[in-house]
Amino acid sequence: MNRSPYITDAPAVSIIMLKVLLALVPGIFAYVWIYGGGILVTIVLATFTALVSEAALLKLRQRPIRPYLSDLSAVVTALLLALALPPLAPWWLVVVGTLFAIVIAKQLYGGLGYNPFNPAMVGYAVLLISFPIVMTKWPAPLILAQTPLGFMDQLHFIFSNTLPTDVKIDAVTSATPLDYLKTQLMLNHEVSSITQAPIFGVWGAKGGEFVTVAYLLGGLYLIQQRIISWHLPTAFLATLAAMSLVFYTVNPAHFANPLFHLMSGASILCAFFIITDPISGPTTPRGKLYFAAGVAVLTYLIRVYGGYPDGVAFAVLIMNMCVPLIDMHTQPRVFGHTKN
């Protein structure tokens, strides 16, 4: 019998997923610091829903539960979705989004390895389309809120949608910079005056930019650990920067500068954690460049011209559809073959 090779040296899928989770830890810390502990509740809620629904579906599909649950892929999906949601998202929003991600986008397509779309982004897109008001209602960073909510207040808000009696909802929430920029531009304000608003920080959103930097650190860790290749983040960020630079150069009054686009919204999270999902992404090096560039272009276009403040989720899903085509046309030259 020929069953060679006899030796292997590869991290298990669960190790890879664990490292992705580890890489998210700095981001979560920053998140808690900026927006309060509510996000932890969201994470726990999403993780719990993901694991339970995954187990139920595996049971229905008559697949072994333990190896698939312990691969941690469901936890990664849950965490990414939780981090993409508004920090004080009501509990049902988290549950519905996670259920959709795990049940529809992942398990019904065949489970781990078979989902053509990024499950977290499917969950996010469904929520964004179905509940646009809740999804765009972001709490102000604690430093900006008139009356910062404590952890228990946040917990209360998440589960019963009620605030302490002396606090008004407007005192807690605010528009995100991307959202604010968009609406203000429609009122024919100039970018330079819009960004004077207190919600804008040095590079992106006040407070939010720290979370973004923490994601960046985690992402660099993933590259260093060779969990993700440099192709995707580099191509995404470079394209997004180049695109916004072109528009910014043409009309700085109407278009935000490249740095703002890189540091706002989900750009960094997308570059290092979302488009790097190997299952729904391309596999060839050249394909990764095209894919990431495509996501960046679409993200920018949706941000600037689309109906939603951030375009990452839709951009990723649209590019997910192109993956088979991209892979097919970017096959690298095989040793001893001429390029044709």
Place this chain on the structure above:
Amino acid sequence: MLAEAEGTVSAAIHAPTSGTVTAISEAIIPHPSGLPDMCITLTPDGKDEWTTLRPTDWRNTDKKELVASLRSSGIVGLGGATFPTHIKVRADGKSQVHTLILNAAECEPYITCDDMLMRERADEIVKGMEIVKFLLGAENCIVGIEDNKPEATAAMTEACKALPETSVKVVPTLYPSGDARRLIHLVSGVEIPHDKRSTDVGIQVFNVATVLAIYRYFALGEPSIDRIVTITGSVNSPQNFKVLFGTPLQTLIDAAGGVQSGTTHFIMGGPMMGFDLPTIDVPITKAANCIIAATPNLFAPPPPAMPCIRCARCADACPVNLQPQELYWFSKSDNFEKARDYNLFDCIECGCCTYVCPSNIPLVQYYRYAKSEIIAADKAKEAADLARERNEFRLARIEREKLERAQKHAERAASNKAESAKTESTKVAPTKAEDVKAVPATTESEQPASSTNTDDVKKAAIAAAIERAKALKAAAAQAGESQKKSDAITADAPDASGKPAQTEDEQAKAEQAKKDKQALIAAAIERAKAQKLAAAQAGIAPKNVEDASPAVKAEISEIDAIREKAKQAVKAQDSDSEA
């Protein structure tokens, strides 16, 4: 010598020691299949004596003679592929080898037999290299050594120092750099096209152990009877041994101090491409570069495979730059055509993809499976093509036999006629002939009634019918000739036509006359039939006037095509039997 090289790709076997041949029988051989094959059993007399050895003065001998003598040297590629060496140096002038590359990169981890050989016998290796260089007519020599063998590199560099046009090149120790194509690329930068051999671009690769064997054969007269074998794994003293071919594996294991407890089986070759030996009762063969005693600790059974997460680590690891994850997908879903499109057959089965797979997928097994399925399917397709060809030929034959039968009837009728002509008056025959002619006449007369506009159709149809009759006549003539042969499959038209010239004149004339007569009669009958048919067709389809003629023509061309196919089939049969 125990056994001569018979086929093209085969090598002689020499008695590795003195003794008596006690059996020539089937025995288990060290092969992944575990199937027995014919083996010669030699019982040693313990004296280990040589016959008289005859060294060759290779510098002053004709190259052709040297190559011919290599054929009986028993030397094969000792890297593990065991390709007969005499074929590799065949001086047929087709390939102009300018560079000889010495493969001194060990083919797999664990294996150190070439390393040891170079450390201890660098001089002899270099002398062997000189011989091969001479045989190939190569101008340059490059020795490719992996950078984890500094001692071997030093020894080889020292040995090569005096030689012009020879260099030692250190390559990174990155499996599979011992693969010939990979090594060529590493040391010379030349990428051998996937559909070519290295000799097509003037490069030939030899393993160090092979050139050493060549040196010993020419310089000392010793045929290939032993090799260095690495024995490692769970044996008490892992090391390299010079082992006579045919030595039982057990003897080698004993020499290495026996196995440690927990040893479950033995692996021949390295940990990346080796295979489980079916039993311990196998001999050491020319391919045995390494024997690994395996324990579950050493080679843990792989954990259950998880789904592919398309992480493409395999693609990064693939030395051939394939996309293993795509090949896996296609192989798993039996989408073999796609697998082939994605260059499955460029896969060298090195195992790198499996080595790095986080999901523990036995990728190489999938590729082996897909390859064997594709090869089997190709063979089946070939067989099916042959069957279809045969069927077409059979149909053509049936058609021909029909004609032949008709011809026979006609013959009989003619002979009847002749008889009646003899008995009755000579006037009878013309009336009979008129009868035949009358057939079309009557059918013609029936037609005009059905349509006023059939005249044109009829003309076309008749013209077509005549054409067809001509064609049929030719066919009938051919049929008449091949009728002589009882078996239609072995019948061959060209031969039959050439027959009269070969046979005696009288017979030929008689036959010719007979054939002519037959052909004429058959043609007459066929013409009548064809006309009848054409007329009938014209009658059936008077409405689509324009179509009628092409339809008839199409039918004619169809018949022609069948005839052509039959001809070709006969020709093919001929060339086959010639071959």
